[in-house]
Amino acid sequence: MTELQMHTSTAVELRDVVHIFGSKQAQVRALDGVDIRFARGSWTAVMGPSGSGKSTLLHCAAGLERPTSGRVMLGDHDLAGASERELTQLRRQDVGFVFQSFNLLGSLTAEQNVALPLRLAGQKVSMTNVRQILTDVGLGDRFRHRPRELSGGQQQRVAIARAMVTRPAVLFADEPTGALDSRSARTVLALLRSMVRSARQTIVMVTHDPVVAASADSVVFLNDGRIVDRLIQPSVREVTDRLAALEA
Numbered sequence: 001m002t003e004l005q006m007h008t009s010t011a012v013e014l015r016d017v018v019h020i021f022g023s024k025q026a027q028v029r030a031l032d033g034v035d036i037r038f039a040r041g042s043w044t045a046v047m048g049p050s051g052s053g054k055s056t057l058l059h060c061a062a063g064l065e066r067p068t069s070g071r072v073m074l075g076d077h078d079l080a081g082a083s084e085r086e087l088t089q090l091r092r093q094d095v096g097f098v099f100q101s102f103n104l105l106g107s108l109t110a111e112q113n114v115a116l117p118l119r120l121a122g123q124k125v126s127m128t129n130v131r132q133i134l135t136d137v138g139l140g141d142r143f144r145h146r147p148r149e150l151s152g153g154q155q156q157r158v159a160i161a162r163a164m165v166t167r168p169a170v171l172f173a174d175e176p177t178g179a180l181d182s183r184s185a186r187t188v189l190a191l192l193r194s195m196v197r198s199a200r201q202t203i204v205m206v207t208h209d210p211v212v213a214a215s216a217d218s219v220v221f222l223n224d225g226r227i228v229d230r231l232i233q234p235s236v237r238e239v240t241d242r243l244a245a246l247e248a
């Protein structure tokens, strides 16, 4: 049995999801009937041309955006029926995010930023654990630094540490290696792999980089708000070729 075949349960599922932005005169159909299932303990990269709907897919899957129609299941929870309060609770307990903009709080140190999701969820904060995660992302000597005292790549790693600290069932990441040099990117990709392998966490990641995408178990391709292909354990070359064909 392959690693992929062992994944039995579903972490996230989108069923016929449509998402329309804007009013009648200027409507954009960002997602146009998306059906996809992300198995527990799997790592999926989402790729596609600019404007194809990748971020919208991530936001709908994570419950940050309510789709215009269709259903989103997060584990056993149907997000369509969830109240704002239930959604907030789900996001705090079951979901981690890494955004392109990092979203760190400028007045807090790196370790305070990482500890924040635990505090918000009312969980006990172990500073040893927080510092271990910061050390894992290569910031063992930056615990007390504030975001403005860190480089863009270091801030991105704090954001990754913060998303990992609650050990979320699903981690959603938008360009998680976008601001990193190739060495830091490799460290982060190895961390993501270990989350999937040892803790059976699920990762859904948007990326423009074929090398990063090929680190995942599978790569989903979007075009004009529709899923047009899915490659299982592709090579960098296969990803590059498929993307080039879509962007042509």
Ligand SMILES: Nc1ncnc2c1ncn2[C@@H]1O[C@H](COP(=O)(O)OP(=O)(O)OP(=O)(O)O)[C@@H](O)[C@H]1O
Binding pocket: 021, 022, 028, 029, 030, 048, 049, 050, 051, 052, 053, 054, 055, 056, 057
């Ligand atoms: N808040 C919004 N209001 C109106 N249109 C939007 C909004 N957000 C996104 N869109 C439109 O929806 C479509 C999909 O956007 P989305 O950000 O999901 O694409 P993407 O594939 O992530 O793009 P990129 O690779 O450039 O980040 C685009 O045409 C975009 O202009």
